[in-house]
Amino acid sequence: MLGEYRISGRRASEIAASVERGVGSGELAPGHVLPPMRELAARLEVNPNTVAAAYRTLRERGVIETAGRRGSRVRARPASTPRGSLRIEAPPGVRDLGEGNPDPALLPPLGPALAAAAAVDAERPGLYGEAPVVPEFAAYARGAMDADGVPEGPVAVTSGALDAIERVLAAHLRPGDAVAVEDPGWGSVLDLVPALGLRVVPVGVDDDGPLVADVERVLRAGARALVVTDRAQNPTGASVSGGRARELKAVLARHPDVLLIEDDHGHAIVGLPLHPLAGTTDHWAFIRSATKAYGPDLRVAVLTGDPVTVDRVAGRQRLGPGWVSRLLQRAVLHLWTSDAVDTAAVARSYGERRDALVHALAERGVAAHGRSGMNVWVPVSDETGAIARLLHAGWAAAPGARFRVATPQAVRLTVSRLTAADIGPLADAVAAAAGPVRPVTYG
Numbered sequence: 340m341l342g343e344y345r346i347s348g349r350r351a352s353e354i355a356a357s358v359e360r361g362v363g364s365g366e367l368a369p370g371h372v373l374p375p376m377r378e379l380a381a382r383l384e385v386n387p388n389t390v391a392a393a394y395r396t397l398r399e400r401g402v403i404e405t406a407g408r409r410g411s412r413v414r415a416r417p418a419s420t421p422r423g424s425l426r427i428e429a430p431p432g433v434r435d436l437g438e439g440n441p442d443p444a445l446l447p448p449l450g451p452a453l454a455a456a457a458a459v460d461a462e463r464p465g466l467y468g469e470a471p472v473v474p475e476f477a478a479y480a481r482g483a484m485d486a487d488g489v490p491e492g493p494v495a496v497t498s499g500a501l502d503a504i505e506r507v508l509a510a511h512l513r514p515g516d517a518v519a520v521e522d523p524g525w526g527s528v529l530d531l532v533p534a535l536g537l538r539v540v541p542v543g544v545d546d547d548g549p550l551v552a553d554v555e556r557v558l559r560a561g562a563r564a565l566v567v568t569d570r571a572q573n574p575t576g577a578s579v580s581g582g583r584a585r586e587l588k589a590v591l592a593r594h595p596d597v598l599l600i601e602d603d604h605g606h607a608i609v610g611l612p613l614h615p616l617a618g619t620t621d622h623w624a625f626i627r628s629a630t631k632a633y634g635p636d637l638r639v640a641v642l643t644g645d646p647v648t649v650d651r652v653a654g655r656q657r658l659g660p661g662w663v664s665r666l667l668q669r670a671v672l673h674l675w676t677s678d679a680v681d682t683a684a685v686a687r688s689y690g691e692r693r694d695a696l697v698h699a700l701a702e703r704g705v706a707a708h709g710r711s712g713m714n715v716w717v718p719v720s721d722e723t724g725a726i727a728r729l730l731h732a733g734w735a736a737a738p739g740a741r742f743r744v745a746t747p748q749a750v751r752l753t754v755s756r757l758t759a760a761d762i763g764p765l766a767d768a769v770a771a772a773a774g775p776v777r778p779v780t781y782g
Contacts, residue, residue: 346374349385354393359402362413373403373411399514399536414533429735434756436765437737439573441608441713442755445688446634447679449670456669471653471662472496476672480627480641483675489625490618492643495653496663500602500628501527503642503652505535507624508564510651511598512537516563521549523716523742523749525573525602528566541744544572546710548579551586558590564598565591569613571605571631571712574742574751576693578605578711584614591619598648599623607632609711610686622648629671631713632680639663639671689713692754692762699766705773715752720774722748728772734765 344366348354361367373379376394380387394411397403405411429435477494485491497503508518514536520528522541532539540557542565543550549567558565567587570578579587591599599620603613606627617623624644629637642652656662674680693709700707700717709715719725722739729736729750739749750769757765 346379346383348383348393349389351389351392351396354379354383354385354390355396355400355402358393358397359400362402367413369413371413372409373413375410401533401536430730433730433733433735434761435735436752436754436756437735439714439737439751439753440635440755441631442688445680445685445755446632447674449634449637449674451677452670452673452679453666455673456666459669460666465665469665471657473665473668473672476668479672479675481643484625484627484641484643487613487615489613489615489643490623492617492625493646493649495642495649495656496668497626497640497642497652497656498638498660498663499630500604500626500640501531502638503624503626503640504528504566504600504602505531506652506655507598507600507642507644507648508532508535508537510648510655511622512563517557517561519554519557519562519565520744521566521568521572521577522744522746523574523739524566524744525568525604526741529742529744539744541746543746544575544577546575546577546708547583548572548577549583549587551583551590554587555590558594558597562597564600566600566602567616569601569603569605569615570609570611571714573604573712574714574737574739574749575716576709576712576714578609578611579614579616581612581614584616588616588619591616595619595621601625603627604631605712607680607682608685608689608713610683610690611711617644621645624648624652629674632682632685633671633674637667637671639667689754692757695759695762696752696754696757696766699762700769703766703770705766705770709754713753713755715754716749717752717769717773718747718749719772720748722750725750725772725774729768732768732772734768 344361346354347357376390377387380390398405403411404414472494481494497506517538517540518532519540519542520532521544529539540562542553542557597620599616601615601617608631617625622645624642626640626642628640693715696715697707697709707715707717726736726738737751
């Protein structure tokens with residue numbers, strides 16, 4: 340139970356702060372059960388409604404969870420603890436395949452694009468009161484999405500894909516709402532959802548995208564939103580196929596009130612076609628970030644969606660940062676229009692390294708997944724042991740725990756820094772580290 344830690348406070352905010360201090364210090368460990376509300380109210384000599392308000396605040400912040408008659412307990416991993424902290428630091432001499440970064444050799448030089456943006460700004464300085472989205476940027480982005488079959492919608496700009504996902508969720512959902520998220524999936528989204536006071540509901544994934552039966556089940560159970568990665572899913576490399584898209588759209592058509600968020604994570608780095616789901620539900624958002632193909636420090640993402648969603652996002656954005664730098668928008672526009680990145684060559688480069696590793700692992704009896712993008716997902720029998728054995732062999736991998744909710748143990752390998760000469764030694768090390776794995780799908 341609570342051990343020696345004493346929750347204190349007279350007001351709801353003070354009680355909530357006391358619990359958070361206990362969690363932060365470790366005196367209230369993950370899984371510890373909090374006192375029933377009436378019991379704590381009697382102990383603190385306050386109204387039970389005050390404790391109820393404190394617990395509600397803690398749930399909304401992702402600090403605790405409530406399971407009906409089983410009471411409230413500290414979350415197994417509080418939402419304030421980012422999954423990114425579950426990374427392995429590569430010691431000297433160890434190759435780091437866990438960072439998830441693109442290959443710097445495939446990123447374009449930014450000098451010409453930034454200079455072009457600065458030249459425009461010199462003629463027409465960016466000032467308060469101007470449109471938040473550069474018209475030429477919006478037109479080019481909208482044209483590219485039109486070509487890929489993304490439904491018509493207004494364009495907004497956010498500071499990366501995660502910023503867009505957060506703003507869209509906040510525009511429609513309330514604390515306590517359930518959000519269906521891919522499992523395994525992007526660790527940042529798995530952190531973000533509970534940090535917003537929302538509930539993560541895992542949906543299985545295979546090489547073709549989210550599992551249809553899982554999506555149907557969670558939507559019937561009341562999930563208010565579904566987040567889908569269209570291509571180069573992190574960490575598995577899944578890409579939504581044409582057949583899977585048709586099946587998912589049929590499910591979504593039966594749940595038009597569900598908020599659909601699509602992240603085209605593989606834009607400009609994969610050669611597989613896009614099969615968007617957007618437009619099937621009343622409220623939807625489609626997101627493309629410039630970071631993977633053009634540079635992680637370009638915090639620019641394009642967001643389109645139904646008019647209500649985009650208007651809510653843009654309206655709230657005006658009350659905060661106001662807009663994403665128009666200098667950066669113009670720089671990204673220059674990168675697009677000058678063909679600074681040979682997207683076919685980039686997709687081919689990542690594909691060759693990824694496919695070579697998956698094939699080499701298969702030859703050694705290790706099943707791995709990596710249909711698109713720069714990551715390979717390898718199921719293992721003992722995640723901690725596999726990470727340790729790989730480190731001993733000179734390779735650092737990302738622990739699967741960063742990306743999993745309920746799926747089996749695994750490790751993620753980022754291929755962006757690999758050479759052809761690396762494939763054989765790495766496959767040998769992974770085969771030795773993986774151990775016998777029961778044949779299961781990772782969804």
